[in-house]
Amino acid sequence: MTLGGIDIIALTAMLMTASTPVLLAATGELVAEKSGVLNLGVEGMMIMGAVGGFAVAVATGNPVLGFAAGALAGAALALLFAILTQVFLSNQVGTGLALTLFGLGLSALIGKSYEGIRPPATTKLDFGPLSELPVLGRVLFSHDWMVYLSLGLVAATWYVLNKTRVGLVLRAVGENHDAAHALGYRVIAVRIAALAFGGALAGLGGAYLSLVRVPQWTEGMTAGAGWIALAIVVFASWRAERVLIGAYLFGGITALQLQLQAAEYSIPVHLLSMAPYVITIVVLVILSAVHRHGVQAAPAALGKSFHASS
Amino acid sequence: MTGDAKLLRIEGLTKAYPGVKANDNVSFSIAPGEVHALLGENGAGKSTLVKMIYGLVKPDAGTMELNGAPFAPPEPRAARAAGVAMVFQHFSLFEALNVAENVALGMENPPPMRELSARIREISTTYGLPLDPARLVGDLSAGERQRVEIVRCLLQDPKLLIMDEPTSVLTPQEVEILFHTLRKLSAEGTAILYISHKLEEIRALCDGATILRGGKVVDSCTPREKTARELAEMMVGAEFKSADRAGRSLGEELLVVEGLSLPPMSQFGPSLKEVSLRLRAGEVLGIGGVAGNGQEELLATLSGERPSEPGTVRLMGEDISGLGPDPRRAKGVLAAPEERLGHAAVPAMSLTENALLTGTVRKSLAKKGFIDMGAARRFAEEVIAAFDVRTPGPHVAARALSGGNLQKYVIGREVLQEPRVLVVNQPTWGVDAAAAASIRQSLLDLAGRGAAVIVISQDLDELMEIADNFAALNEGRLSAPRPTEGLTIDEVGLMLGGAHGMQEAAL
Numbered sequence: 114m115t116l117g118g119i120d121i122i123a124l125t126a127m128l129m130t131a132s133t134p135v136l137l138a139a140t141g142e143l144v145a146e147k148s149g150v151l152n153l154g155v156e157g158m159m160i161m162g163a164v165g166g167f168a169v170a171v172a173t174g175n176p177v178l179g180f181a182a183g184a185l186a187g188a189a190l191a192l193l194f195a196i197l198t199q200v201f202l203s204n205q206v207g208t209g210l211a212l213t214l215f216g217l218g219l220s221a222l223i224g225k226s227y228e229g230i231r232p233p234a235t236t237k238l239d240f241g242p243l244s245e246l247p248v249l250g251r252v253l254f255s256h257d258w259m260v261y262l263s264l265g266l267v268a269a270t271w272y273v274l275n276k277t278r279v280g281l282v283l284r285a286v287g288e289n290h291d292a293a294h295a296l297g298y299r300v301i302a303v304r305i306a307a308l309a310f311g312g313a314l315a316g317l318g319g320a321y322l323s324l325v326r327v328p329q330w331t332e333g334m335t336a337g338a339g340w341i342a343l344a345i346v347v348f349a350s351w352r353a354e355r356v357l358i359g360a361y362l363f364g365g366i367t368a369l370q371l372q373l374q375a376a377e378y379s380i381p382v383h384l385l386s387m388a389p390y391v392i393t394i395v396v397l398v399i400l401s402a403v404h405r406h407g408v409q410a411a412p413a414a415l416g417k418s419f420h421a422s423s
Numbered sequence: 424m425t426g427d428a429k430l431l432r433i434e435g436l437t438k439a440y441p442g443v444k445a446n447d448n449v450s451f452s453i454a455p456g457e458v459h460a461l462l463g464e465n466g467a468g469k470s471t472l473v474k475m476i477y478g479l480v481k482p483d484a485g486t487m488e489l490n491g492a493p494f495a496p497p498e499p500r501a502a503r504a505a506g507v508a509m510v511f512q513h514f515s516l517f518e519a520l521n522v523a524e525n526v527a528l529g530m531e532n533p534p535p536m537r538e539l540s541a542r543i544r545e546i547s548t549t550y551g552l553p554l555d556p557a558r559l560v561g562d563l564s565a566g567e568r569q570r571v572e573i574v575r576c577l578l579q580d581p582k583l584l585i586m587d588e589p590t591s592v593l594t595p596q597e598v599e600i601l602f603h604t605l606r607k608l609s610a611e612g613t614a615i616l617y618i619s620h621k622l623e624e625i626r627a628l629c630d631g632a633t634i635l636r637g638g639k640v641v642d643s644c645t646p647r648e649k650t651a652r653e654l655a656e657m658m659v660g661a662e663f664k665s666a667d668r669a670g671r672s673l674g675e676e677l678l679v680v681e682g683l684s685l686p687p688m689s690q691f692g693p694s695l696k697e698v699s700l701r702l703r704a705g706e707v708l709g710i711g712g713v714a715g716n717g718q719e720e721l722l723a724t725l726s727g728e729r730p731s732e733p734g735t736v737r738l739m740g741e742d743i744s745g746l747g748p749d750p751r752r753a754k755g756v757l758a759a760p761e762e763r764l765g766h767a768a769v770p771a772m773s774l775t776e777n778a779l780l781t782g783t784v785r786k787s788l789a790k791k792g793f794i795d796m797g798a799a800r801r802f803a804e805e806v807i808a809a810f811d812v813r814t815p816g817p818h819v820a821a822r823a824l825s826g827g828n829l830q831k832y833v834i835g836r837e838v839l840q841e842p843r844v845l846v847v848n849q850p851t852w853g854v855d856a857a858a859a860a861s862i863r864q865s866l867l868d869l870a871g872r873g874a875a876v877i878v879i880s881q882d883l884d885e886l887m888e889i890a891d892n893f894a895a896l897n898e899g900r901l902s903a904p905r906p907t908e909g910l911t912i913d914e915v916g917l918m919l920g921g922a923h924g925m926q927e928a929a930l
Contacts, residue, residue: 278527278533281520281524281527281528282528284517284519284520285517285520285524285528288517288518288519288520289515289516289517289518291515292511292515292516292517293517293528295479295499295511295515296499296515296528296529297478297479297498297499297500297503298528412519413518413519
């Protein structure tokens with residue numbers, strides 16, 4: 114099935130793979146921001162996950178260990194951020210920006226010897242006859258296990274945030290940390306845990322880039338995906354289901370513009386490369402503007418430092 | 424009420440913070456079903472004491488016993504498990520969450536949401552505090568929010584309920600409903616530790632009282648047997664005189680506000696609706712109302728922070744609606760907002776710099792765009808001397824001052840600029856009785872010199888004491904002003920919107 118020189122089925126199938134890194138990172142950041150911490154270091158955590166995951170996968174020949182290492186690398190960087198902002202009360206914006214620069218630099222250093230290597234292949238899930246289905250088989254049942262894991266993580270995040278006590282406490286901490294403290298909840302501990310979870314997902318997203326999506330290591334390969342993840346969280350009004358929409362929109366347009374480039378349309382390449390960023394933000398801005406008159410979207414304590422004064 | 428079995432016994436509790444002993448060897452006890460008042464001025468150590476009972480603060484020395492067993496809660500969970508519940512002065516609620524979620528956060532093992540909602544409905548109706556579990560707390564009135572806190576406590580079957588300044592945000596009618604609930608609880612055997620400044624309420628409600636001053640227990644009494652004045656003097660440890668309002672005559676009309684409307688400044692905030700008022704020279708207009716009914720918004724439009732539609736605010740016939748704060752200051756309209764730290768004063772700046780922030784125009788503290796630091800410091804020193812601000816000097820940062828001292832400073836800074844019209848919001852909030860009396864006197868003296876003063880306050884006694892006319896602000900609407908002489912507290916309550924349509928369920 115082609116339309117204007119573009120294979121729609123291949124495009125849709127590609128969409129899910131293209132979206133996964135941003136989806137993972139945005140879901141992680143959503144949890145961190147729901148607890149009231151603004152971590153601008155997503156890009157840095159992603160690229161550390163990318164290089165860490167790549168290095169371990171190449172060394173062990175096992176992509177599963179690679180993904181685990183990517184998550185650990187992201188979480189480690191997030192814990193550094195957590196210690197600086199939650200224990201030493203440093204400014205969250207400044208520390209987050211520094212974290213991104215730090216991650217980009219350190220990953221370039223670590224990754225030097227891995228350039229030009231191919232990582233071990235990540236297995237595709239075997240759905241048996243399901244993947245033989247026309248259209249649907251290619252679109253839904255032809256991916257590697259990380260794609261399904263990422264969707265599962267979004268669903269789990271939604272469920273935990275909205276339906277469980279852990280999620281309620283996390284939202285309460287992000288809403289009013291003084292009140293949560295007065296009720297006896299450990300604000301700092303909740304925030305550190307949320308940050309670590311966010312870092313682990315960003316790291317997973319990064320590892321997915323270097324192990325599946327590209328797949329190889331190049332310096333600065335996240336190319337702003339972390340920033341898009343941050344923007345998606347904001348314009349998704351801090352709701353997990355909208356994060357999914359935003360990430361798939363971004364991934365979809367990325368896939369589309371690559372296909373348009375391949376089909377040699379006479380649109381300047383720069384405009385095409387820019388399109389995913391611009392269109393994702395425009396759509397999400399419209400979405401969040403429609404939403405504005407309802408409940409306040411942002412966690413009320415977002416970006417504020419907590420210090421127990423009593 | 425002096426049964427042998429005590430519910431809570433406190434012996435020699437001591438807690439020191441750097442530079443101050445918040446509690447020094449405090450001892451008292453509460454019997455089951457007793458309503459016990461903790462009386463004292465700001466900084467007397469009441470809050471620290473209840474925080475220790477609730478497990479938020481660890482005592483340095485001393486012991487507590489609950490039902491005869493040693494009691495030393497390491498954290499609020501432990502206190503709650505032992506049967507101690509607390510309703511906070513500043514609500515510990517989450518605006519973006521609904522009532523049931525807020526209640527669940529205050530419980531150790533909350534049942535599933537559906538069951539919890541049913542129990543909230545049941546308990547809240549039983550105690551005459553009906554609540555809808557599904558509503559967002561941000562949409563509730565202050566009285567309803569307090570119900571959420573109380574219901575949250577009641578669901579845990581407390582043996583001791585601590586209430587920190589529970590009535591400061593309620594109308595008189597809402598206070599009645601609350602007292603009804605508290606008496607019912609007390610009759611069922613729940614002890615209540617009640618903290619308040621409001622002496623008449625304590626006389627009406629409490630069986631016993633412990634009076635704290637400077638962190639020490641200085642006295643105890645049965646409040647019913649004392650007059651409010653005697654209680655106040657026990658708190659302050661000295662006699663104090665009430666304000667002298669004699670010798671003022673009303674002059675020409677200075678400020679006219681007509682048809683002033685304003686959209687809300689924040690998401691859950693109120694809007695102003697068709698506010699009108701007239702203010703004459705020498706007049707003190709008191710504006711009462713429960714917090715969050717448009718007080719901040721009204722001050723912001725009068726000070727110029729939020730300019731309004733043309734023609735809505737006139738000073739001596741001249742339209743000043745579109746002017747910002749500095750042009751208004753030049754014309755003599757000054758304001759002192761409620762929030763001391765961050766609105767009236769910049770916490771990290773010195774008192775001199777804070778003096779510059781509002782005093783530059785009227786006190787000529789800047790020349791050709793350059794600040795005259797000498798003049799600014801002299802002005803700050805003048806305020807410090809005239810208003811007895813306790814501070815080492817004008818170089819001290821605003822945040823280093825205690826709340827009461829900073830309040831004296833920000834009021835003094837405006838009063839000494841000799842405004843024509845002064846608007847103040849909560850001028851004596853969190854200020855001890857002696858300092859509050861001197862702030863009130865300075866406002867009266869200012870009016871005596873021919874200025875017009877608007878005092879926005881939630882303290883009705885204060886307004887009755889100093890205001891010539893009283894108007895109520897309710898959901899952004901201002902009632903027609905009435906002379907304070909002869910106004911009864913019931914009438915005031917009705918002007919404030921009664922019980923906000925809240926009904927007490929049949930008991």
